[in-house]
Amino acid sequence: MDGAVPLDVGLVLDGKYEVCGVLGEGASGVVYDARVVAGDGERVALKVIHRHLMGNSQIRGRFVREVAILQRLRGKHLCPILDSGELLDPRTSDALLYMAIPKVEGPSLEKLVASAGPLPIERSIDIVLQICSALVDAHGQGVIHRDLKPANVLLRDGEHAFVVDFGMAKIVTGTGGTGTTDLTTHNMVFGTPEYMAPEQARGDELDARCDVYAVGIILYELLAGKVPFQGTSPLSTLTAHMTADLPPLERDVGPALRAVIHAALVKSADERYASASDMARALEHALRAPDDVDAVSPRLPRSHTVPLPSIPPPLVRASAPQVREAPRGIAARWVLVWVAAIATGIAVGVWLSLHTGR
Known part of the structure; x- marks a missing residue:
């Protein structure tokens, strides 16, 4: 455990919690x-x-931020935080930074797909509609997840979906702009490459549409x-998100559902569904009318900014990375310079993300 001393089964912490086993482990901690x-x-x-x-300012800051985010989130498909703070290890008297959330009895969506393979169309839509419901609640409370993936979706009894792990989340400011609070370094890219929107891979300012893409x-x-x-x-995966055509589904899912997938995965966020609720409505229609492609198209013009409350302290605020696209007609050598520059930030950011358990 990289120097960590595991907590023994049966150990009671501060008279509050008895350890019964391990649910999972990452580079930054144990659940x-x-x-x-x-x-x-x-x-x-x-x-x-x-x-x-415990002395790592970025790890500790990210943990404290996740607690602050969970304290403000409420929703049928979101796990509330029950408790947080520091506990004493009775064996060593060391302080342990912790949070407690309800235990979800059931597999992650990642494990379900790994064991079951492709899911039936109706079940796939049902699970995704539940994820959209969680995002509607989170976005409405000013939070974009930014690391949405099957590993961060838990299925209670294999059916009821909960979106978890907001350690990589951003809170969009309510100060009239689209700025975000963040603990990341300028021009760093954080997230899981297989699920990152093109604008996230570039290090652009993010809004709710990056979660729609995921x-x-x-x-x-x-x-x-x-x-x-x-x-x-990781870098080649991010490059594919930015440049490669979407591989066609080899499965017959119907024209409307195929159109929903394409609309959610458009490279330009401006042409994507504006919100999780827009995508959910399109999915529900595709289920009712599998051939009605026109009705599931994103509607333009539309507002894609998330109306948000003000940000509670003590969150750290930093400028979101910005990368400008090269103008048309630029010489090939300058394109290579631009790619090399963002590649450095992407590679370092992904490395840090993967090595901090996110």
Whole structure:
């Protein structure tokens, strides 16, 4: 565990939580299956930062930000935060930074796809509609997830979807602009390459439409059993999102559903669905009328900004990275210079993302 001392099964922390096992582990911490000692012994997922990373300002800041985000989120398909703070390890008296959320009894969507392969059309749409519902609630409360993927969707009893892991999320400011609060460094790119929108891969300013793109990738994966863009490296995968045509689904899903997928995965965010609710309405219509392509097209003009409340302290605010597209007719050598410049930021950002458990 990279220097971390695991918590033993049966260990009771501060008289509050009894450790029952491990649910998962990343580079930044461990998620434990735990029981609340008081009351009826409710089971929770206890996320604990590795003690050797307690002094890492970025890891700690990201954790504190995730707590702040979860404290403001409410929704049928979002897991509320139950508790957070510091606990003492009774063996060492070390302080452990933690958060507790309800334990979801069921697999992640990632595990479901890995074991079942392509899902039936109706079930795929049902799961994606639930994800859209979670995003409608999150976006309406000022939060874009920014790392939406099947691993971050949990299925209670295999049916009820919960979107989790907001450690990479951004909060859009309510100050009249489209700026975002963030802990990332200028020109760094964070996220999971297979699910990142082209504007996210470029390091552009983000809004709700980057999550819409990720939902489109998830829908494609549920129907095809694989993601549409998969390179030999994170950088080649990101490049494919920005430049490659969407591989056609080899499965007959009907014209309307195929059109929804294409509309969610358009390279230009301006031509994409403006919101998760727009995409959900298109999916519901495609289910009712599989051949009605016109009715599921994104409507223009439309507003794509998320109306948001003000940002609570103590979130760290930083400028979002901006990358300008090269003008038409620019010499090939300058295109190569531009690609090399953003490639450096992308490669470093992806490396950091992958090595901080996100």
